[in-house]
Amino acid sequence: MTSESAQRKRARYVLFDVDGTLMDAVSNQRQVWHAWATRYGLDADEVYQVALRTRPMETFAQVAPGHDPHACLATLHELEDEDVWSGVYAAFSGASELLQDLPHGSWALVTSNYEHRVRGRFLRTGLPLPEVIVDAAAVEEGKPSPVPYLRAAARLGAEPADCLVVEDAPSGVRAGLRAGMTVWGVNAADPVAGVHRHFKSLREAVPHVLAFAAGPQRAR
Known part of the structure; x- marks a missing residue:
């Protein structure tokens, strides 16, 4: 050898x-989901609890079944991208x-x-x-x-x-x-x-x- x-x-x-x-990044994730929930008129705490145990598309299906999941995901990605530069890490x-x-x-x-x-x-x-x-x-x-x-x-x-x-x-x-x-x-x-x-x-x-x-x- x-x-x-x-x-x-x-x-x-x-x-x-x-x-x-x-x-x-726990506080950042909570803030992003809070902002997302607010845009859709949903209870932020309830949405976050679901998001903790499911993937995003599964989260949308549970908390916003009447909305286009792809549009929901696009909004989430927009908020996450903003948080990279505005959030505290x-x-x-x-x-x-x-x-x-x-x-x-x-x-x-x-x-x-x-x-x-x-x-x-x-x-x-x-x-x-x-x-x-x-x-x-x-x-x-x-x-x-x-x-x-x-x-x-x-x-x-x-x-x-x-x-x-x-x-x-x-x-x-x-x-x-x-x-x-x-x-x-x-x-x-x-x-x-x-x-x-x-x-x-x-x-x-x-x-x-x-x-x-x-x-x-x-x-x-």
């Missing part, structure tokens, strides 16, 4: 969810340090949002961007399907078994597990079912994620 082959064999990769994992403690210290080409973002919004938010918060971003437009099946994480691994040239997924949400955790990857949960008081390790905050997870990326001795 050549030294180059040995190095590739030792390589480890980290795949991050964005909202709720690297960036606190904050990266979780430890996010900048972690992303700066990971080896170049060893990590990616896997998000149910769209790449242009992620880039805008990262620009505003000063977080570094990776070469690989798998967004909602890149796949036909979103989380909890394993497809987004498998797509990210393929673009990195990584085997699923060499990848660590860092997530905060049950759908993302299921996606990582179905992809055959190591999955760690962050930013929750209690662990999401199925995670291999759980950290109450991203800050707490930072040294462990860096250790995973450094070599195979820190697997599950």
